[in-house]
Amino acid sequence: MRRTLLAMLVLAVALAAAAAFAPGWLAFLLAVVMAKSLVVAGLVVMWRAGLISFGQALFYGVGAYGAGMLGMRWGVTDFFLITLVGAATAGVIAWVLGFLVARYRGIFFANLNLAFSMLLFGYMVKSSTFGGTDGLRAPIPTFLGYEPGDATRVGVLLVATTAVVLPLLALLHRFLDSTAGRMTTAIRDNEIRVLYLGGSVRRTIHLLVVVAAVLAGAGGAMVALAIGHIDPDVAYWTTSGEFLFVAVLAGPAHVLAAVLGTSVFEVIRTYANEYAPQFWQLILGTSLVLSMLFLPDGLWSLAGRLRRVRKEAGHV
Template sequence: MFNDRTAKFLLLAALVICVGGAFAPNWIVNQFMFGFSRALAILGLMVLWRTGLVSFGHAFYFGLGAYAVAILDSKLGVSDVFLRLLAGAVVAGVAGFLIGFIMRNYRDIFFAMLNTAISMVLFGIVVKTESLGSTDGFAISASTIFGLAPETKYPLFVIITLVGLTAALAVNFYLKTTFGKLTTAIRDNEIRVEYLGFSVAHAIHLKYTISTILAGGAGALMAMSLGQVDPESMINWTVSGELVFVTILSGPGNVIAPFIGSLVFEVLRTYAFELAPQAWQLIMGATFLTIIFFLPGGIWSLIEKLGGKKNEK
């Protein structure tokens, strides 16, 4: 069925990308690393979005993940790629779980904005604290893999692709479970879900925590791929906006969508910046508005249409 096809496609695509990456020039490898790192956060936001929740503040978790890597690096000298990833995901996940107790009571725009507010608190703290790098942030040393320091970025690229694959498969599986299937049900009618004997608060809390773990992991991977973190690019509200932008761009239709959407975003931004250094924001904003108006299902809906809209749905 539909889901099996998704899993199969993911596995094959990951294989093709990993092999292709070995022959691709560095800048393309970079675009894929940035894109797939971000895609992890988008995956989490997608889970929330299918429940009707949009967070305008997930840069909080993205930034926590990135800064976890930075602090581990600068204060403790930890360079192992898996330790770093784990730290980012765990720190963000724990924070997300705790904050989730508040968040799960909020919906709609209040949910969106409470998240922004919390992310701005972190932003304010980091910007003003010299030991946290203030506005400058930190440079991040190259990651090692089980003590080995790779010559090129390729191993990190493969790891990011595989992490992305694992996350996509896991989310795909989760969405098939009963709890996962509650997503759309909650969006449509919360009270009915309660009458069915499920706790909406618990379901949302779980989804929220999942999304924060993914966002933390995304931040950690992004920090490693870029080799730099700073509050403006990792925590500020504009970053949350970007994350949501990519989520909308991708569309909620399938766990593959975030990966395609993130790649499109990276390429779009690279070229917008290259072609119109003074108007790249305009290009991004206009694209965003166009998607909201004319392609509410995101790029994924376009792919479905082109693919002849199979039996799924």
């Protein structure tokens, strides 16, 4: 726990420095990475229990569209309020759907979530309230009453995003050490044993679904505020697939792995867009295959391997 907090502190300082000194495009990229890593962290937590969702874009989309609606309909522009509402809305929807989806496992869990997210996608495409296929404009955010100018806005956005994401990841880390959090692995390994110890598998999975949705909702709202625009693709299955991809790339070992995985992913995406846009999916697919063949426990396991190598070297 202490090491993790230290790492988070270092990360926070680095991001604050980036907010102050880095060029706008980098600060923007970092803000998006931080916000998306929250979505990924939620998937990683579910994955620890052996659950994958092809429909996490549902909650991500709810957060994003929530931001757009709050800005357009009610003139709300506060970054923190919008993020909070996005997270809460996603959480409530997940809580309701959770009564159903928590009974499902494996591919059926994945598919039921897919169906729900595609329902949202279909609705967003058709609905004129939500802008149809054109989507919505997200408000230009303010921060607890502070309205940064054009030059400083991205930096402030990065600081605010970090201020939301890192505490949430710290909380998540703490949750994973709790009895309920450790039960994730137990459920993946052997549900029958959990039941015969008197633990509730369904309730735990329901909780995981809600936790992951809250994180995805917050992430969706923050990404929408960073990019400034929302269209129905945020709820499409390929969006879910992308997040799932990053979760696998990251690995379930640690919450900060989500940040690492998302960073790598967004860097690849940025460079691919720049130099070889026609090969973007090829690069993505190949790296996915390579990581699953050679890094089954994700990027984070590289750190463990390095440590082991160093230790062995030290012995010699």
